[in-house]
Amino acid sequence: MYNLMVVDYDVATDRIFGALADVTRRDILTRTARAPESVSGLARHYAMSFAAVQKHVAVLERATLVTKERRGREQLVRADRETLHRAAELLQAYEQLWEQRVDAIADILSEEGTPS
Template sequence: MVVESDDTDRLFHALADGTRRDILRRSVRGELSVSQLAAAYPMSFAAVQKHVTVLERAGLVTKERRGKEQLVRTDPDAVRRARTALEQLEATWRGRVDRMSQVLSRTSATVEDTPNERTDR
């Protein structure tokens, strides 16, 4: 059994929200201020700030203050970590499904080789 770390939990919690995923997509192109981001959403500035904070705690974005503005940029390394975690999960499940298929194939072959009482009479 694989136990995920708190970092991985924070990462996927942050990615679970559509607004946060959209903020990542927007900020991957370059630095955007929180004000610029807030203008794109039908929610308050404070709500967008909270989304950015969740992304920052997960390590998905970096925030830098320049004067009065807070600039947000996606951290590509964090996105790679998410991809790697998903690839590891996929490999685990593919292995489990493959093993289950092998067991079912052996069981099916055993059942086919076993004489049926009704047809043997």
């Protein structure tokens, strides 16, 4: 009766949203979306060890949310806008799915209120 879309996901999507589940990683992503920053520069912003920040960056990198580029002795971390765009598209697909469901419920309710 109603064509409700199905949202497609995969392992890469799980990695993206798993990485985004942590507040520190979201903050790192925000900072590196503004401008590339070295891992040591990122570490200065947090009350944790350099190694802990490196691990957060590694999770973001596995999820393809950031890339690292060596510049001399430093590694610059940069947000990957394409992956952020993919995540936004998935969230938009979920929003459309729920809008369709709300519309379907509204249609059912309006049919029930109409006398036969």
